[in-house]
Amino acid sequence: MNSEQIQQLIAEMTLEEKVGQLTQFAGVFYSTHENDTPLTGRIDFPVNETIIEASGSVLGIAGAKKLIDIQEMHLQKSRLKIPLLFMADVINGYETIFPIPLGLGSTWDPELVEELQAVSAKEAASAGLHVSFAPMVDLVRDPRWGRVMESTGEDPYLNEQFAEATVRGLQGSDLLHNMDHIAACVKHFAAYGAAEAGRDYNTVDLSERELREMHMPAYIAALNAGVKLVMTAFNTVHSIPASANTQLLRGMLRKEYGFDGVVISDYGAVQELIPHGVAENEEEAAEKALRAGVDIDMMSLCYAQSLSELIHEKKLDESLLDEAVERILQLKNDLGLFEDPYRATSEEREQATLGHASHKQLARKAAEKSAVLLKNENVLPLQDRERLALIGPYADNNDLLGEWSIFGKMEDTATLKDKLEPTFYAKGAEMYERNQKLLDEALHIANQADIIVLALGEGRDRSGEGRSRASITLAPCQIELAKKLKELGKPIVVTLFNARPLDLSELEPYVDAILECWHPGSEGAAAIINLLFGKANPSGKLTMSFPRATGQIPVYYNSYQTGRPLPAGSDERFFSRYIDIANEPLYPFGFGLSYAAFEYSQLRATNLNLQKTETLTVEVDVTNTSDVAGEEIVQLYLQDPVAEVVRPVKELKGFKKILLAPHETKTITFEINEEMLRYHHSDLTYSSDPGTFFVYINGSSKCDEANKLELQLIHS
Incomplete structure (x- = not known):
């Protein structure tokens, strides 16, 4: 179908049919099949059959048989035979589940993420889906927010790389003809990750300079990669909710950034303009949202019950409605749905695709690459001859998939105990509650072992949407378990399963090693065993800082310079500091250990004067000083010490992942140009x-002054 045919189709549509295209409701309203997809808002509104039959898209239901039946029934009743769009949250896999996005960020490997998102798309497409609500590219500095699990962290540059990779992986290069890909939807526009106090759905208050400097780059990267949809955020932007923010949507997104795809609200966000206090009723909410540029009203009745009347009363021009309809029909056309409403979906294709052995192999690789070794006092890797005691509430727990793995099969997920087959096993504690009997049993069996693998963490019920936490420590019963085991004098290795950075200050002194496993996905247990025994070497690095205390939040590496920076080693009072803990996080951005050891030396540049129109090359030698091969993530940071506005103490501007054989040295090269030194001035x-x-190259954001260069940017 070409543009002229789309226009002709719109001309044939009634007002009610047009409004229907702008509405989206959950699959529970369409299907008699069992539907256990989580609903993230109210569902108790009076949806009638007329509204459902007119709607243009369906939320959160998948499966070839289900969606074929729904599409077939819809087309039988549709006067103009306009097919439905099926959308769902395919965040870190469909049935084959990969590590949560925060874990995927820790791979520092956009190519790997593109590859696994292509697998996610292939599985989702085989199950009949057309759109994934990914990537989430919100920059996050507050781990109390439950949705940090969906983010790739606290850095705008790194978030850009993963935003592009996810869009490329999901959409491919030919969405129309390649049925193994689906459309991507970048979210949440904009700055949802900056919600005050890390509390979901809460206020965001940022200057426009901060919005553009730190938060917008990843959205722009997704747009430049060709993302088909944008989802509005729940929060305010400059005191106006995003779903009613004309300046944000029609101004910045469409006019400035040139986005011509579909804008969809988040779940119920149009109706929420009323409790926000910018709309008196559903009619005003619908009017403001459409004027602002929201094309699809997800899970509210505002559009369905108000738009026709608003147009009849001349409060809205029908041309606004037609614009939105055209964008929605164009998306359906881009997916080839007018020619094949089922998009080659079949139960046979689904069965052949889901859970393919190659998908599981990739999931295991991703889990190995995402784990971050936070501490290792010469206890890892483990030796096969050691008698192991596997203890902890996560030892025999298959809750490894993460909160948004809504189509994954937890019941088919192996546990650590399944894969480790330890000499001894004890639960030791419930996940969040103390149990003396379990504790006594764990102490008894641990005393017979050579080494203890202690599996701790928090389940999917403590993270994700609507699960913000005021305190981000492990449960007291888990800390007690670690302390009691320490008294036995045995080496303790912690495998940590969680979906946000945690305050580990109370745990860290009592254990000899900590392997941050995140929620690692379908093949997580097998990957962790490989890492523990050295069959795989940890290479992940943090993309979000781990605080020393909840009260230290937000703590992030690219903080702004202050007028009273604390001198190194100083404990004087009148500087920017805490008097009870260090300023620095427990584990900083970019940090991660390996079984190998790396040394940086001989940082040098071809020229220390950078002309505005030229490129300058910097080099550093990286040596593996150990007897085992290992991967290192070499990180380039720049600092602008004097500027028109206060600048960050350092900014990531490049990275390279390298493999070094034992005692091998490689020279790593980065190019620096004038564009990398730009920033938003006070006038924007x-x-x-x-x-x-200043230029720094190191293995984490805690840069060594020995690997520092000073260069001059020359404009003339």
């Missing part, structure tokens, strides 16, 4: 200033 112009800049 985006440019660089001539002058001094």
Whole structure:
């Protein structure tokens, strides 16, 4: 179907049929099949059969048989035979589940993420889905927010790389003809990750300079990668909810960034303009949202019950409605749904695709690459001859898939105990509650072992949407278990399963090693065993800082310079500092250990004067000083010490993942150009200033002054 045919179709549609295209409801309203998809908002509104039959898209239901039946029934009743769009949250896999996005970020491997998102798309497409609500690219600095699990962290540059990779992986290069890909929807536009106090659905209050400098780059990267949809955020932007924010949607998104795809609200966000206090009723909410540029009203009746009347009363021009309908029909056309409403979906194709052996192999690789070794006092890797005691509430727990793995099969997921087959096993504690009997049993069996593998963490019920926490420590019963086991004098290795950075300050002194496993996905248990025994070497690095205390939040590596920075080693009072803990996080952005050891030396540049129109090359030698091969993530940071506005103490501007054989040295090269030194000035112009800049190359954001260069940017 071409553009002229789409226009002709719109001309044939009634007002009610047009409004229907702008509404989306959950699959529970369409299907008699069992539907256990989580609903993230109210569902008790009076949806009638007329509204359902007119709607243009369906939320949160999948499965070839289900969706074929729904589409077939819909087309039988549709006067103009306009097919439905099926959308769902396919965040880190469909049936084959990969590590949560925060874990995927820790791979520092966009190519791997693109590959596994292509697998996610292939599985989802075989199950009849057309759109995934991914990537979530919100920059996050507050781990109290439950949705940090969906983010790739606290850095705008790294988030850009993963935003592009996810869009490429999901959509492919030819969405129309390649049925193994689906449309991507970037979310949440904009700045949802900056919700006050880390509390979901809460206020966001940012200056426009901060919004553009830190939060917008990843959204822009997704747009530049060709993402088909944008989802509005629940929060305010400059005191106006995103779903009613004309400046944000029609101004910044469409006019400035040139986005011409579909804008969809988050679940119930149009109706929520009423409790926000910017709309008196559903009619006003619908009017404001459509004027602002929201094309699809997800899970509310505002559009369905109000738009026709608003147009009849001349409060809205029908041209606004037609624009939205055209964008929705164009998306359906881009997916080839007018020619094949089922998009080659079949039960046979689904059965042949889901759970393919190659998908599981990739999931295991991703889980190995995402784990971060936070501590290792010469206890890892484990030796086969050691008598192991596997203890902890996560030892025999298959809750490894993460909160948004809504189509994954937890019941088919192996546990650590399944894969480790330990000499001794004890639960030791409930996940969140103390149990003396379990504790006594664990102490008894641990005393017979050479080494203890202690599986701790928090389940999917403590993270994800609507699960913000005021305190991000492990449960007291788990800390007690670690302390009691320490008294036995045995080496303790912690495998940590969680979906946010945690305050580990109370745990860390009592254990000899900590392997951050995240919620690692379908093949997580097998991957962790490989890591524990050295069959795989940990290579992950944090993309979000781990605080020393909840009260330290937000703590992030690219903080702004202050007028009273604390001198190194100083405990004087009148500086920017805490008097009870260090300023630095327990584990910083970019940090992660390996069984190998790496040394950086000889940082050098071809020229220390960078002309505005030229490129400067910097090099560093990285040596593996150990007897085992290992991967290292070499990180380039820049600092602008004097600028028109206060600048971050450092900013990530590049990284390279390298493999080094034992005692091998490689020279790693980065190019620096003037564009990398630009920033948003006070008047929001985006440019660089001539002058001094510092260059750091290291294995984490805690940069060594020995690997530092000073260069001059020259404009003339």
